[in-house]
Amino acid sequence: MQPPPPPAQQITFLYAEDLAASRRFYEAVLRLSVVQDQGRCAIYAAAPGGRAFLGVCQARGPRQAGDPRREGGVVLTLVSEAVEAWHAWLAAQGIACDGPPRRNEATGITHIFFRDPAGYLLEIQRFERPDWPAPAPPAPGG
Template structure:
């Protein structure tokens, strides 16, 4: 049997009880272009037409409080400009967990939260084995 073809695109859907502030955050603060408004979900492009994030109306409150545990979500956006993003977010009044940190695993990153409380990371790979866009 021949395996199916590889995946062409990826969407991460995030659910918010009040999606309006999240939609503004992803469009205005993170400056992601809206590619489709489905009413209950708005889908934004991340880095072209291969990666997307969807902001959707939640059916109820989130039950997972620590996103790094089973069932949690961390949305990671890859950028060479981690320090510039840190300055931009700070200027927009968005608190980050810490200034940019270079981790032992060969990345530099920051963490912050969106209006619905999702943990986001902006990360730069310092490793030569990471595939470049």
């Protein structure tokens, strides 16, 4: 038996009680494009190339308190060379970050953390190590 081909795309789904506020955040602040509106869930292109997506959906109930970096938690990381520009943009939009961009020597990244309207922890990071794969160039017309 042959193994199946590797996944061609990826979607991370987040759930929010105030779906309208989350949609405004992802569309106006992070400037992600909606690729499919399912009513109770919007799916956004998280990066060019049609490979990475983010779904923001209506929650079935309130979020339970806890550290998002523990089992069952979620941290959404967006990779960008422009961490400092993102920090300035978020501040201009009234979004509080956990501090200015900082370098993590152990992992070879520079990053910031902030939260979306539903309380999810988001990170924007830049890899500063030679073993991180460069993104594929966008497909023609895409």
